[in-house]
């Protein structure tokens with residue numbers, strides 16, 4: 001690893017063992033896992049609670065449904081197919097367009113109906129799913145990149161990961177798809193992680209494959225001066241997932257649709273630890289701070305406000321920070 005053990009300690013970096021034993025085991029009751037380990041269930045409970053999600057178009061659970069899927073697909077010009085029990089971007093097929101020659105993937109590559117059917121067959125047979133269990137395929141509405149993000153996203157919609165501890169959003173990261181990640185914003189697929197200031201949604205630092213970078217490898221755009229729009233809306237959406245799931249240690253993935261704004265994409269009961277590298281900050285000090293609060297703040301607003309105040313890394317009075325972005329992003333300011 002390129003960061004010394006001493007530095008990891010100084011930053012209060014949470015390691016895998018401690019995360020599993022002291023946070024996931026303590027705050028995420030096992031019986032609640034199915035709610036988030038299955039994207040279909042997550043979507044349904046989120047919808048029931050009034051949280052915005054990408055529209056569900058079809059659910060495919062048997063081979064005979066795949067044989068007769070063509071007319072249903074014909075009605076859709078764009079869609080996304082994913083395994084309900086997938087993770088890490090595996091098995092996600094993003095289709096941007098279709099015509100007589102076939103279906104266009106986010107990379108621009110064209111595939112045929114047979115490829116789509118084979119993909120669906122693979123999904124329901126469990127190829128991409130946790131433990132190889134048989135699965136169902138979700139076909140959902142394509143989320144289109146918000147114009148505010150167009151200059152930084154490449155071949156896919158960025159997503160925002162927020163870690164929510166006991167209902168408080170404590171750390172955030174923007175993930176950008178790259179050529180390598182094939183339209184998916186998953187770090188293991190080669191996407192970029194950009195750490196975000198909880199107080200403002202402004203970028204702090206960026207990593208790809210756990211290595212620090214300053215520019216988007218495909219577009220050359222600098223990653224240091226990004227402000228995520230709708231920042232407080234995102235924090236509130238993530239914080240509400242605590243009430244909805246009762247999971248105390250949660251990773252919320254949110255995307256921003258061109259027309260609909262922030263949408264909840266998925267929830268994770270075992271969120272990864274790289275977010276700390278992207279933020280150049282450890283989770284431990286923030287987890288400890290939340291645990292030290294005597295009384296749980298039942299109000300969503302109070303929790304979001306608390307997090308924004310205590311975990312802000314930018315001084316709102318100042319426009320420049322040592323080592324940070326040199327100026328405020330006009331785009332972000334207009335929209336947050």
Ligand SMILES: Nc1ncnc2c1ncn2[C@@H]1O[C@H](COP(=O)(O)OP(=O)(O)O)[C@@H](O)[C@H]1O
Nearest residue numbers: 080086087088089090141142143157159184185
């Ligand atoms: N409906 C969608 N529209 C556009 N892109 C999507 C959609 N669903 C997923 N993606 C892309 O795929 C990535 C992974 O999707 P997600 O649902 O979080 O599954 P996983 O559990 O595999 O991470 C997202 O970060 C996004 O970049």
Ligand SMILES: [Mg+2]
Nearest residue numbers: 088089253266
């Ligand atoms: Mg995800």
